[in-house]
Amino acid sequence: MSIRERLSGNEASAIAMKQINPDVVAAFPITPSTEIPQYFSTFVSNGQVDTEFIAVESEHSAMSSCIGAEAAGARAMTATSSNGLSYMWEMLYIASGSRLPIVLSLVNRAVSGPLNIHNDHSDAMGVRDAGWIMLFSENNQEAYDNLIMAHQIAENSNVMLPLMVCQDGFITSHSIENIELIEDDKVKEFVGTYKPEHYLLNPNEQIAVGPMDLQAYLFEHKYQQAEAMRNAKKVILDVADKFEKMTGRKYGFFEEYKLDDAEIAIVCMNSTAGTTKAVVDDLRAKGIKAGLLKLRVYRPFPVEEISKALSHLKAVAILDKTDSVNAAGGPLFEDVTSALYTQNVHIPAVNYVYGIGGRDTTTKDISKVFEDLQAIVADNSKIDNPYRYLGVRI
Amino acid sequence: MAYNLKEVVAKKPSRFTSGHRMCAGCGAPPVARMILRALHDGDKAVVANSTGCMEVSTCIYPYSAWTDSYIHTAFECAGATCSGVEAAYKSLKRQGKLVENDGSQTKFISFGGDGGTYDIGLQSLSGAMERGHDMTYVCYDNGAYMNTGIQRSSATPKFADTTTSPAGTVIPGKMQSRKDLTLIMCSHHLPYVAQTLAMGNFKDLYEKAEKAIYTEGPTFLNVLAPCPRGWGYNTEDLMLINKLAADTCYWPIYEFENGKYHVSYKPAKKLPIEEFLRPQKRFKHMFKPGNEWMIKAFQDEVDKRWQELLNLEEITNR
Structure with missing residues (x-):
């Protein structure tokens, strides 16, 4: 039986992350997404997850650490908003260009300046060509469901792209609404384990990630990335079908x-x-x-x-x-x-x-x-x- | 066992292979090669590299000069990238998701130039060190942004002629003193910090590298790596320049361990700074008549910093 709860969008996202149980989370606080790493840190401190939590000194380092962790063979997640995402901008392209299926929870907020902490979509729209899959969520239920589906989409071998789940800052991130949570074991089975084909920590293979990629190859690599984004369409629908079978909740484009x-x-x-x-x-x-x-x-x-x-x-x-x-x-x-x-x-x-x-x-x-x-x-x-x-x- | 260069070279194949595209006479490749040789047989390493000369000339798709797993992301974040790899290692090991080969362990080493370390990457480095990741960060300090064409950095010595601090008719080169990054890293109270260079039979570099890599926790090495293009010396003079940097006390060789400073090399005869400055074109204007004050000011700065270091050694070993 699914679990009926009353949660804010941030709580719902943090609980989704707890159920996903990623290997590494690296995050830096920024309003209105701060609560996500806060709640998650409590799960870490209380031994409710197996995650190594990196309390980085900036969002740039949050995304850099996620890239390092994901390339190493781990499932890495983060959360941010607004200027935090702007500060990650350079690394967002490196995450997608390196084909690392990192998952980010983006609580949308206006990008400075002038400074404003409230909701609009200028943060997400500023990275719309960064090569990330972008899912938007009407309410806390959708923010939760989208996160549960995220890894199955991003890690698909025909995709291998990072993914961000967006929700509206304060409007849904801080509003408590009814929500239906999925049982832990069902989420665990649905999300599965991350088995990358190549990774830095593989004891039986040495690899190089992030080379100098010049005129002879970059275009092809960028084409492959674009092709992966095209492939993602089918995968998103397939995962939604699977999700509907588990929960009865239907999602499409x-x-x-x-x-x-x-x-x-x-x-x-x-x-x-x-x-x-x-x-x-x-x-x-x-x-x-x-x-x-x-x-x-x-x-x-x-x-x-x-x-x-x-x-x-x-x-x-x-x-x-x-x-x-x-x-x-x-x-x-x-x-x-x-x-x-x-x-x-x-x-x-x-x-x-x-x-x-x-x-x-x-x-x-x-x-x-x-x-x-x-x-x-x-x-x-x-x-x-x-x-x-x-x-x-x- | 006493250090023996011949044995180290004979018994430990280079993990940083030939065929890379770094310049002749560049100080960085011998540093990378020797530091990786300090890894114990059977141990694995993941190298994280910041953007810079070393990165653009050692890993050009589809080739790599690195026989260990290697990751480059951007200019300013080798520290954070490496901390992510190290955190993944800890997490996967703890969960039993990563099984290493018998008797093998994996070490994490970052390489960054002074641009990626002293300047744009200082925050990322400081964060990674403060968080206590079990990794070694190596700065190969060539004293300017050499990859983009010799622009001044905060590691550039005072008066040096660079493309953004040109020795002109009004302003004679860089007018600011060099940042002391090694001391900044000591102030992080890390278990091990050292400053060294490739000199003689590489004994000091090798031993400090081994200590840094096998000391648990975050460790930092600052290694002088002369640049023939930026410094303007003859390529065959690399080792001579290094030796002069040490013998003039321009680049003191020392370590910081458990809160104590230890100066590893005190030249029997401390040479005047001109010896180090003269063979380098970046300091040529300092030798023009009327510019004697510059050499004196440079010497005073070197003497002051050397004395400060000796004082630190004395105070912390009382």
Whole structure:
């Protein structure tokens, strides 16, 4: 029987890590993810895990240590937020380029400056091309479930890429909600043991990791890495199937909420999906065909699937909890519209930058987006400015 | 057993092989080779290397000059990378997931230049040492960022001409004194810290390396590694330059063990610093008429630091 609990997103993530029981965890505190290494340290101190915990002196060293540990043949994990992830940036590329399936729990927070400790997605979006698989989580249950699935995806021999599980800082990391935990033994069996093909500590083989890789080979290695990201799509779905058999909880690249017969819809990630669902329900009660596409798998980006899922809409709004500051549009908007274009799906699409620095996004804000979409449909799909802001004082 | 160079070389095949692409007359390869020779037969090692001359010229895909397992990640984090490998070892051993061959153990050795150690990697090094990982960090100090083309580092001696501290008509080279990293590492209260170089029959380097590698806990070696391109000496003069660094007391050879300093080499006749400076083009401007003050200032700094070290030895052995 699964275990019913009430936990915050950080507690749920720490418990997932306890059940995964990684060989090495290296982490440095940063709000709002600090609690994850804190809780985990308690598990270490009380002998509840076999993990060697490295209390590093920085996030750069956290990722460097994880790389060393994973290359050595261990399963390594870490957690961070915001500037912590920015400080790891260099090493994130080295982790993925070295094909090390490290798992990171990212509690999303605005990147400085100016300094702000609250939630937006500027940290995750700043590393979207770093070669990491990126899963987003609406609530504590999804943050937990995504972590439990993480190693089976990342360590698959056709993938061998690092993976980060994102959740919204404070909004879900510090909110206590009901959650269904999986029994320890079931998690242990599901996650399995890490058996790398090559590793530094192999007593019967010497290897070199991280060579100088020049014109003659780097391109091929980068192609292989990109191919691994393409391969990850199938593996993510396979692991989700296996997970559903164990828990009954279904996961895909995204969740379609009242989308199949919708005329207007929102695309967003993480906790805002919950707010959007409430608005969709209200609008449906009024006879308005509103829907939601909540993206779970941001990297690899499900181009064909997302385009197909949105193709019947009369208008779509893509919500970015970060601004690319590029005079063009947010990253999720660019990814979605690029997908639609290449898949020959031509529907009116608008972008809303919202929730920056933890600005509250309420059902009223989301309702406004749907009203705008209705206006676009009523006005023969006319869009004056697709790059919009929600909830900012101008 | 008394140290015998011929026996060490004959009986211990080099774990750092020939065919690497480091410059002729470079001080780093003999250091790496000798330090790895200090590993006991049958023991394994994982080498972590920071970005730098040594890394870019010894492990160019698909080749490697390292016969032990080797990892390079970035410039500033050999300390943290090595600590991750060491933590993995501890964890896997404890859980019974790693079974080593009979009688064998695995040692962890990091190599970084002065750029990757004194400067950009100081935090990572300090963190790794403070956390007590069972590893040896070796800094091969060539006194500038040689890999990128001889830019000054905090290890560059005062007045040296580098590409970012050029000896110009107004500013005569680097105007700041050299950071004393070895003392900084002593201040971490590590079980073993030593400063040495490749001199004579390599006895001192070999013995200090063996001690560092086989002392439990974090240990640090600072090894002078002259650079013919950056220092401007003839490639065949490498060993001479090393000897002069020791005999002028520019590079004191000493160790720090259990809180006590021990100066391993006190030259019978301490040579004037000109002897060390003259064969190197980076100090050429110091010998121009009117620049005698620079040589005097350099000598004063060497004397002061040498005396400080002797004082430390005296105080800690009372």
